[in-house]
Amino acid sequence: MTVPHPPPTSSPDTSSRSSSEKPPIPNQNLPAQDLEKTPGASPPTLADLYGPAPDGGARAWLVALGAACIFFSCLGIVNSFGVFLQYYHTHQLSSYTPDQIAWIGSLTACIQFLAGGISGPLFDRYGTWVIRSGAILYVLGIMMTSLCQEYYQFMLAQGVLTGLASAMIQVPAFAVVSQYFDKKRAAALGLVVSGSSIGGVVFPIALGKMLNDTSLGFGWSVRVMGFVVAPMMGFCCFSLKARLPPRKTQFFLWGAFTELRFVGLVAAGFLVLLGMFTPLFFLPSYAVSMGMDKILASYLLAIVNGASTFGRILPGILADKYGKLNIYGVGSLATGIVVLCLTRATSTAGLVVYAVFIGLTSGTLVSANSAAFSTCTNNPQNLGTYIGMGLAVGSIAILVGPPVNGVLLDKYGGYLEVSLFSGVMCLAGGVVIMATKLTTPEGLFGRV
Known part of the structure; x- marks a missing residue:
């Protein structure tokens, strides 16, 4: 015996629905555009379709480990340019x-951030193939440098080559983890x-030792670094998988430049990046000018980067509790x-x-910069584009900063003017970050 259905013209009386009945659940296997066309259905969010971000678990931490391998290989070598x-x-x-030699390192750093303005949107549209291509080019760039x-x-x-390859993997790595x-x-x-x-x-100590205290020579010293980096790149290609599908909207999100928070963070990032790389480029040469041994001077970068480990992890934990912009500022x-x-x-001491x-202070800035840009959008599919566009503008500061310091060093013959220029730029950036908080609903004293 079949149960008769109500006529098509009749509408169900929602007031007579049993309290134990649940409203129909949208079919989460349907694409978003089909759900949006369903009569009476509100537009689904990404969390409705794919679930919320796991914020942990084996898959998430494997992605984070793969991204850490990228930064070990890319920024680890850039931080060794001194x-x-x-x-x-x-x-x-x-x-x-x-200052002429400094253009090499500043060009590397500039391109890896500038080209991030393209690699970020490319990742948002096409996924992790961008990372795989960049990983191959990065190893090739190191091997070509050895020649x-x-x-x-x-x-x-x-x-150019290592900078471009770094851009293809670093900004997408930020986006995947986010x-x-x-x-x-x-x-x-x-x-x-x-x-x-x-x-x-690892790299400054190993490179300084190989260059100054072994018979390997420059070529094989750099090739050894390439052999260390290659398996790291292989692991990141295996582990980094996007959780969300690519978006098919416009390539660049130009509307971001009409948002006061984004514009403020772009301006602040430009000022900070103009000054923060000075110790990484000039600390070893300054130490040698103070009478320090060349090998020991190369260890200073290792000390800077070792201390920055704590300067990156601890502020990141604090930023989730007290506000990303607060810690960045x-x-x-x-x-x-x-x-x-x-x-x-x-003195040596x-x-x-x-x-x-x-190391403790500057270590905060790289991760805090990207975390700050992530507050500008609620859509995780746009994170790569926001981070990439923001860092692309900052790349100009990275290109200009070290050579400007080199010119100051040549003109005045000392490092006082170098430290004054770079320090004031970082202070100005911090002030702009704090001022940017005025554009948020939480205000200047809020946890944002």
Whole structure:
């Protein structure tokens, strides 16, 4: 016996529905556009379709580990450029001035952030194939650097190729991790970027030792670094998987530049990046000018990066509790103060202590920068684009900052002007970050 159905023209009386009955659940296997067309259904959110960010679990932490391998390999080597600069100035590029040599490292850092303005949207649209392509190019760039002898060759291999490859993997890595973490996002990004601190300990010590205390020579010293990086790149290609499907809307989100919070963070990031790389580029050469042994001077970068491990993890945890912009602003102000104190460190002990403090303060800035941009959108599918566009503008500061400091060094013959310029830029960036909080609903004293 079949139960008769009500006529099609009759509408159900919702007031007579039993309290034990539940409203119909949307079919989560349908694509978003089909659900939106369902009569009476509200537009589904990404959490409705794919669930909320897990904020932990084996899959999420495997993604974070793969991203940490990327930063170990990329920023770890970029953070070692002070060792390269010191070696180039006395060997292959001895006829060039420090500011000319600094263009190589600043070009690397500039491109890896500038091209992030493209790799971020590419990841949002096409997924993790961008990371796999970049991983191959990065290893190739290191191997090509080992063959360089002329200035233009270093610019092309170490400056352009490794910078472009880094951009293809770093910004997408930020975006992938952000898809798996929400409430713990700043802490997760801090753990990810701490990989660069570990790389910044390993690579300067190993490179300085191989270049100055072995018979390997420049070529094989750099190739050894390539052999270390290659399996790291392989692991990241295996572990990094996007949780959300690609978006098919416009490539760049130009509307972001009409949002006061985003514009404020872009301006602040520009100022901070203009000054924060100074210790990584010039601390070894400053230490040598103070009478420190060259090998010991190369260890200073390892100390900076070792200390920055704590400067990246702990502020990330605090940022999730006390606000991402709060920690970013405090870190920028603290970094500016420490950079201003560079010329007060004149002894070996003083330089070691200085390296620890600059590591603790500046370590906050890389992960905090990306975490701050993630507050500008509620859609995880747009995170790569927001982070990439923001860092792309900051790349100009990275390109200009170290050479400007090199010019100041050549003109005045000392490091006081270098520390004054870079320290003031970081302080100004911190002030702008705090002012940006006025554009948020929480206001200046809120936890945002």
